[in-house]
Amino acid sequence: MKKHFLSLLDPAHRWITLSFFLAAVILVIASQVIGTTDNLPGLAALLGGMVVFCFALTNPWRNPTTYAIMAGVCLGLIALTFLAIYILSSLHKTQYLSEGMVMGFIGLICLPGIVAGILGAIIWAIRKR
Numbered sequence: 833m834k835k836h837f838l839s840l841l842d843p844a845h846r847w848i849t850l851s852f853f854l855a856a857v858i859l860v861i862a863s864q865v866i867g868t869t870d871n872l873p874g875l876a877a878l879l880g881g882m883v884v885f886c887f888a889l890t891n892p893w894r895n896p897t898t899y900a901i902m903a904g905v906c907l908g909l910i911a912l913t914f915l916a917i918y919i920l921s922s923l924h925k926t927q928y929l930s931e932g933m934v935m936g937f938i939g940l941i942c943l944p945g946i947v948a949g950i951l952g953a954i955i956w957a958i959r960k961r
Contacts, residue, residue, distance in 0.1 A: 840888075840892065849888055853888040855881075855884050856881045856882070857881070859878070859881030859884060860877075860881035860882070862877050863875070863876075863877035863881060879943065879944060879947070882941075882944035886902075886945055886948035886949075887948055887952070896952070896956040896960065898952075899948070899956060900949060902945055902952070903946045903948075904949070906943075906945035909941075910942045913934060913937065913942075917929060917934065
């Protein structure tokens with residue numbers, strides 16, 4: 833993992849990593865300025881910013897399979913989250929559930945990971961040809 837994070841700041845990847853990170857920060861700030869409460873452009877900017885942030889962290893990957901695996905892992909995490917919610921609600925332990933944490937995890941980590949994984953797999957599959 834340390835090797836991956838160091839490769840993000842290699843001279844070959846530094847410019848693209850910083851560009852993606854800056855674009856992600858701008859989109860997230862714009863979403864907060866616009867507002868995300870029942871506002872589709874604000875939510876789209878926030879999701880777009882998180883997807884670009886995923887690309888900032890994964891830009892050294894050049895294999896479409898790794899992006900597909902990332903999308904699958906994020907989809908599995910969503911399924912695992914719903915399973916944990918089901919188990920806790922079956923046991924009547926709903927005091928341990930935080931709606932905001934679940935929505936933040938799914939909406940800000942897993943969903944952008946799925947979108948970035950699918951887009952990365954498609955882009956690198958087309959570039960490999």
